[in-house]
Amino acid sequence: MMSMIRVSTKINGDAVAFLCETDETLLDVLRDRLGLTGSKEGCGTGDCGACSVTLDGRVVCSCLVLGAEAEGRAIGTVEGIASGDTLHPLQAKFLEFAALQCGVCTPGFLVAAKALLERNPDPTESEIRFGLAGNLCRCTGYDKIVRAVQAAAVEMRKG
Amino acid sequence: MPLDAKLDPATHHFRLVGTRPLRPDGVDKVTGRARFGADASAPGMLVARILRSPHAHARIRAIDTTKAARLPGVKAIVTSADFQPGDPAIHDVLCNVMARDKALYDGHAVAAVAAVSAAIARKALKLIKVDYEVLPHVTDVDEAMKPGAPLLHHGMKTENVEPAPKKASNVASRCEFGHGDPEVGFKQADVVVERRFKTEATHQGYIEPHACLASVGSDGQGELWVCTQGHYMVRNTCAALIGMDVSKLRVTASEIGGGFGGKTTVFIEPVALALSRKAGKPVKLVMSREEVFRASGPTSSSSIDVKIGVTRAGRITGALADIRMQGGAFAGSPVELGAMSAFACYDLEHVKAVGWDVVTNRPKQAAYRAPGAPMVAFAVESVLDELAHKIGMDPVELRLKNAAKEGTQSSYGPKYKRIGLGECLEAARQHPHYKAPLGKNQGRGIAAGFWFNFGGQTCVSLNVNIDGTVVLAVGTPDIGGSRASMCMIAAEELGIEYDKVRAIVADTSSLGYNDISEGSRVTFSTGLATIAAARDAIGKLTARAAKTWGISPDAVVWENGHARPSSPNAGDFAPLSLAEIAKTAGSTGGPIAGHYEVNAGGAGVSFAVHMADAEVDPETGRVHITRYTVVQDAGKAVHPSYVEGQFQGGAAQGIGWAINEEYFYGQDGRLQNPGFLDYRIPVASDLPMIDTVIVEVPNPGHPYGVRGVGETSIVPPLAAIANAVSAAAGVRLTELPMSPPRVLAAIDGAVAKKKPRS
């Protein structure tokens, strides 16, 4: 057994400490050690985006980040997007626009779309499509996802 | 109201059906709370891994697991010795779950290990010694049919061929459908086109890999948490494969991250159960993405010859198809369905479709959304497109002139009842897309498509709670948002608010048997059962009101969520709401519930017409879809947003299948691209908005007119896009996918043909 290392980090604003193997991915840590199963493993090779989280505000595939790399950083997962019992506009619009069918890609999309809109509050359709090209969806054909992001952007710009 | 009381959907005013409320499982899915197949864990859980053949075809001479068993942390190992043959109907499933005397494809499961950690399980796999005798392999469908091809099953002699063959081959069976004589028809034609088409295998591409958590106790009772389209099928099949009473296995369907047919069978579940039973601990088994591509159930590759003749006036006089499909290492490609659906859109006097089911050294295929139909529609609709051009007729007009309608004898046998193909064609013609201008290097293609849609065994239980809310337990996993539709239907029937109804997918011990969520059957079958169960509950609610009022139940009616006397003669009583009756249920007779069990028949077939605009880059061969419209007959759309979602999702999968997705096999018979990087499904930047038109020609077999919608939408895209690309590129494309190398080769080939010989 490889030796475990102790990691101190912040997840969705809360201080968290965990032990993990040196070769364990952040995705495995989140899901198997911390019980945060919202981030999904769709491929394990960084091709599908279902495991998307933010690392110091930047969207990454957590299957390509080591658990150890979380040391001293701030991580954002889908579980932290809502505020208490109030959904984020993106979450509300995804529901309103039926932008999910099976829902397994939805956490990754929400993380990526939130980061996109924080960077670019008034994106064109093309900017949304290219900005979310790292997230695969097999159910929707992306039409309703794009419309939901557009609607959320409008709502968020209203403040 | 009896179940077959006909509401005229054209005039009946629905309160909820046809609206777009939020889905009841939505908040869980946007907050990460919803639990999918790999999201469960149990105390003391072991992790399992499967050892898979690296050879496309090999005899397994011996498997030595002794070193692996001695590795600290390994708690159980299984091989084919742990699965005893029993029911011949599932023998192929047994052999696919764990290879017996031969490994039949790259990735075929050979052994499995359960250990205290994934790392130890992986290490243990490396310690298992398998003595393989590598054999020659074959992966191409036409090659597998040739005499002298490597033989997969020594006992396989082609069925349905007269005289019966004496020698074994890789051709499992032949089938033939149709009526009349196409040769007669061709003689009547002014123009005949004959073409060969090839499609490569694709995968359903669900984002969630197969995953399960199995827990079997020493008393032989087991629990299984699994992502599946059919947890009752999983229960029955696993119980049979590992030798367990059906009642001792309780299967719970998790939320499912996509299925599309690929999760209508078992792959890893019997293995997890067998390991758990041996180890006496819960076992979690999840497929990696690579395993999903190599060893779950992709669809068939195909090789199809189509010949169609038409008169100059646009009447099809003869149609013939010869369809060869390989379904992987075991019999059962969807070639029968392909042959049956090939010409289903048309009213034909002389039609014949012949199908050949072939085996190759590839994973055992599983259903993929309208299995068999998309490939054949690609071939047939491409030839029709060519014919339309040859006689100078508008392609929609050609189809309208030959469209099947009520009373037409289908090419697969029965006469059609009321159907909506004509309406879809007209709606397509009227749509702004049809006349929109095209730019340079752009082309437009249209195609029609058909799917059967099915009913099946279904039951639901509807329970009224003390506060007048209702819980509906269904047994069909929700693969497309069906819980929302079921709540709408129950609320509609009961006359209460939508959010007073909650729907759950019950586990196999809590509700009676339900067939798999497949065949576009859920809104139809579970919806029909929900209507019946609600009406059953209404009967009981009105009976309670009658008792309360001391009048005959015949004198009570249910209206707007209330029981009231049917006329002033019956008595002067204020109406009682469902909530009021529910509140006193304990004293008026006990819990109030409705239920319904049925083998639902009466599903309606559905048709679709797709329009695609494609731009072809003549230098790179890249195809870009610039505009896409789906027109499909849904019968009655219960929740239009989710109907649109099915249209768009099927179209997107069809687009990927048409221009990018394919299984690459190397000379060594190994899958070269088992990952999302090189098996390229469409991403958001690949696609335009997908416009949808919901046509509603009611299905006479359903109280609201509902037709299945999930599958038909994947049938037309391959041809619509091939027709668009062929128009844009100026040359007919006959092989899928139309990836840049194929498009360039076709363009270059056409240019070479046109060059004058010097």
Add this chain to the structure above:
Amino acid sequence: MVQVKLSGPLKLAAGGKGELEIEAANIRQLLDRLCADHPKLKPMFDRGVAVAIDGQIYRDDWFRPIPAGSEVVVLPRMSGG
């Protein structure tokens, strides 16, 4: 008496006869009598068939009545994805 059409491979197993006349009041009787007359149909029926009555497809539905004068087609069992 019911006019029955056999579709696809079922037709071949019945000796090439595509249209038959059978006395049957429901699907079970129909299939039993077809098997009795054409034993080669049995393995196919065991694997599963679908029966279309006036265009409506029924799977595994033995006691579904066959109304007089209806169009009956026996098809291979079908399922989707």
